[in-house]
Amino acid sequence: xxxxxxxxxxxxxxxxxxxxxxxxxxxxxxxxxxxxxxxxxxxxxxxxxxxxxxxxxxxxxxxxxxxxxxxxxxxxx
Amino acid sequence: xxxxxxxxxxxxxxxxxxxxxxxxxxxxxxxxxxxxxxxxxxxxxxxxxxxxxxxxxxxxxxxxxxxxxxxxxxxxx
Amino acid sequence: xxxxxxxxxxxxxxxxxxxxxxxxxxxxxxxxxxxxxxxxxxxxxxxxxxxxxxxxxxxxxxxxxxxxxxxxxxxxxxxxxxxxxxxxxxxxxxxxxxxxxxxxxxxxxxxxxxxxxxxxxxxxxxxxxxxxxxxxxxxxxxxxxxxxxxxx
Amino acid sequence: xxxxxxxxxxxxxxxxxxxxxxxxxxxxxxxxxxxxxxxxxxxxxxxxxxxxxxxxxxxxxxxxxxxxxxxxxxxxxxxxxxxxxxxxxxxxxxxxxxxxxxxxxxxxxxxxxxxxxxxxxxxxxxxxxxxxxxxxxxxxxxxxxxxxxxxx
Numbered sequence: 001x002x003x004x005x006x007x008x009x010x011x012x013x014x015x016x017x018x019x020x021x022x023x024x025x026x027x028x029x030x031x032x033x034x035x036x037x038x039x040x041x042x043x044x045x046x047x048x049x050x051x052x053x054x055x056x057x058x059x060x061x062x063x064x065x066x067x068x069x070x071x072x073x074x075x076x077x
Numbered sequence: 078x079x080x081x082x083x084x085x086x087x088x089x090x091x092x093x094x095x096x097x098x099x100x101x102x103x104x105x106x107x108x109x110x111x112x113x114x115x116x117x118x119x120x121x122x123x124x125x126x127x128x129x130x131x132x133x134x135x136x137x138x139x140x141x142x143x144x145x146x147x148x149x150x151x152x153x154x
Numbered sequence: 155x156x157x158x159x160x161x162x163x164x165x166x167x168x169x170x171x172x173x174x175x176x177x178x179x180x181x182x183x184x185x186x187x188x189x190x191x192x193x194x195x196x197x198x199x200x201x202x203x204x205x206x207x208x209x210x211x212x213x214x215x216x217x218x219x220x221x222x223x224x225x226x227x228x229x230x231x232x233x234x235x236x237x238x239x240x241x242x243x244x245x246x247x248x249x250x251x252x253x254x255x256x257x258x259x260x261x262x263x264x265x266x267x268x269x270x271x272x273x274x275x276x277x278x279x280x281x282x283x284x285x286x287x288x289x290x291x292x293x294x295x296x297x298x299x300x301x302x303x304x305x306x
Numbered sequence: 307x308x309x310x311x312x313x314x315x316x317x318x319x320x321x322x323x324x325x326x327x328x329x330x331x332x333x334x335x336x337x338x339x340x341x342x343x344x345x346x347x348x349x350x351x352x353x354x355x356x357x358x359x360x361x362x363x364x365x366x367x368x369x370x371x372x373x374x375x376x377x378x379x380x381x382x383x384x385x386x387x388x389x390x391x392x393x394x395x396x397x398x399x400x401x402x403x404x405x406x407x408x409x410x411x412x413x414x415x416x417x418x419x420x421x422x423x424x425x426x427x428x429x430x431x432x433x434x435x436x437x438x439x440x441x442x443x444x445x446x447x448x449x450x451x452x453x454x455x456x457x458x
Contacts, residue, residue, distance in 0.1 A: 009207050009279035010291040053212035055275065069209060069277075073294040076206070076237060076278025077190055077249050077269060086359050086431035087443040130364035132427065146361060146429075150446040153358070153389060153430025154342055154401050154421060171319040179397030180346030186417075187339040188410065194332030245331030258340065258421060265338075266414055 005037045008071035024064040031058040033068045082114045085148035101141040108135040110145045157217040161240040166250035184258040186265035194244035200285045204242045209277035220271040228264040230255045309369040313392040318402035336410040338417035346396035352437045356394045361429035372423040380416040382407045
């Protein structure tokens, strides 16, 4: 009954954590996952999210067992 | 006191000749070279010309010792 | 349709050449290819190294989706994306994308699309090591189509 | 800025890779590359071989002028054009063009320009050998920017 939360790149460094697990109860969408995992911080404005390895919006529904990730704009290539 | 004339590709095959030399006297431009070298044929409409290894127009002036070439549209690449 | 992430140095031209040997000879007329290489300068500073962080699993998936998108938009026969991850030295290739098609226009356009989409969507992040020992995360280009940015 | 005409089979990826070794590592961020390969079909017919005629002296000169033109129009650091001449078999590369630059947009645009200009201006002519033993001179594409035509 939990959701995996992952952070990457500068966001990972700022938060000082790369991965966490939060309880799934009461969580409906990606935005809820951030709030549960980082209750003292607003989601930084340019941060992107992914749900189960696919780009996601903050409103996308999340279910028990899902993996949610937050990261800054990508800079590959 | 002569001008070298060269033909390439399908034009070379049609004329049955790849290279010739024509006297330079009385020749002023590229079109004159064709007329001197091929007195019985009009210049075919799509044929291109070069003068001393550079693309040329029919009006470009020709001098003794020059090399003039005639060829069909190019199809490399 | 191949995606490869390399933690070891990437040999882009060998990779493409080898991949091409798997295609039916005579069946394609055009291959367009792009290689992005790490420069030793960026934003006026000397850069001594780079670390490429990625999201294992999602990166491969997203790159494969980008290849699928290219295939629905252009009549390409095959494509290849290779990307370095981990520690990179100046002068080393970072990324290679290639598209094979019957005609050149489709190959060129698909190749450019692969690069633009990769820079916009693939979860990869560059951190530069500077001459003074500092490190900085690379900012995304404000306008990808005009700014370039490989080697950043 | 290099031009090479090959009467022997062309190894485009080795050629580009080797040429790149001559550039200062870390000084360029982007290489865009195009390879045109002989197909075994064209205009609905099976093609068994091809002969590429050229104008020795003028071909090299014209290709070098095309590279000069690219250099005045884009901030490219270097470029390479390699072209086969003589007898070519299906599946063999015909042409390779490459452009190196700091940023990808200039490399892509210069690479495409090199190919378009080559197809419009370089004195090279293809003659195809057909399955029935016949031969035909290839006609130029009516609209080079849309038609493609490599491998023709």
